[in-house]
Amino acid sequence: MKLAGTRSWRFAVEVSDLLHLALRVRDGAGLAVPAGQDVPPELLDSPVPRNPSESVGAVVDPDGAGSQWLPWWRELVELESRRQLLRPDQVRQPWGTVTRRLRTELAAAADPPRFDALSQRPALQAAARAVGPAPRRSIDRQLRQARGWRDVIDWPVVNRAVHSVAEETSTNVNELNGCALVLLVRGSWWQPVGPGAVLCSLAAAADPDTAAELVRAAVRSGL
Known part of the structure; x- marks a missing residue:
């Protein structure tokens, strides 16, 4: 995690x-x-x-x-x-x-x-x-092949998205919370699954624009 x-x-x-x-x-x-x-x-x-x-x-x-x-x-x-x-x-x-x-x-x-x-x-x-x-190593192998040693969602993308929600909603940024459950599935796909949480594909997480959208959606839904 x-x-x-x-x-x-x-x-x-x-x-x-x-x-x-x-x-x-x-x-x-x-x-x-x-x-x-x-x-x-x-x-x-x-x-x-x-x-x-x-x-x-x-x-x-x-x-x-x-x-x-x-x-x-x-x-x-x-x-x-x-x-x-x-x-x-x-x-x-x-x-x-x-x-x-x-x-x-x-x-x-x-x-x-x-x-x-x-x-x-x-x-x-x-x-x-x-x-x-399946052994965990099969998941880790796919992650390394796709992302190398980069974060699954790039840190600057997460940081900007969270702070944008704080600004847009006039919320203290320290109160914001969310999560993305990333899946090694085909295509660019994501879906909210409850307050603060989204499911998403690795391709969606790796794309900066899509990742920013899903991070904002997760954080907003947790308010």
């Missing part, structure tokens, strides 16, 4: 393992997911399902699993957004304790590699087991 303005205003940019895990399950199992504005495009790097002999006897139902995937996806996005938007001045417990609890809560919503957390969604659980998780 990359943070900007942690001592005053705050904007988090996160490339989430678990959100990519959910997209990997969707694309790798070929799920028939209902349409929704918050449903991202396909992954840039299309996953290949595991060898059937390793998929614990799972038989994938693309329609049944697809209908179960969308509420799961929205739960993960809500949990990750809440984790990224939490500010140290909002909690009374030690900051490390709070962030560890949120990470545990998010991980428990998927629980790879067995995906026991999906036992109440058996079709989705079978699809997740058939596809399996």
Whole structure:
């Protein structure tokens, strides 16, 4: 997670393992997911399902699993957004304790590699087991190929966008907060997903004009 303005205003940019895990399950199992504005495009790097002999006897139902995937996806996005938007001045417990609890809560919503957390969604659980998780290094490799060692969203873009919202809304800049959950999906795409939060593709995050627009939208929606 990359943070900007942690001592005053705050904007988090996160490339989430678990959100990519959910997209990997969707694309790798070929799920028939209902349409929704918050449903991202396909992954840039299309996953290949595991060898059937390793998929614990799972038989994938693309329609049944697809209908179960969308509420799961929205739960993960809500949990990750809440984790990224939490500010140290909002909690009374030690900051490390709070962030560890949120990470545990998010991980428990998927629980790879067995995906026991999906036992109440058996079709989705079978699809997740058939596809399996991907190592973090595959995400890091794609980020390095696309951005080198640059920030996912360039710092000057974030800084200007946040301060422009403060000026336009006559808000103390130190009160502003937002996050972008960046996804390695195709095309230039972004979508607000709740107060203070947006989903976006890597291409959208990397384009200065689009990035400025989505940062402003996230911060404004959190007011």
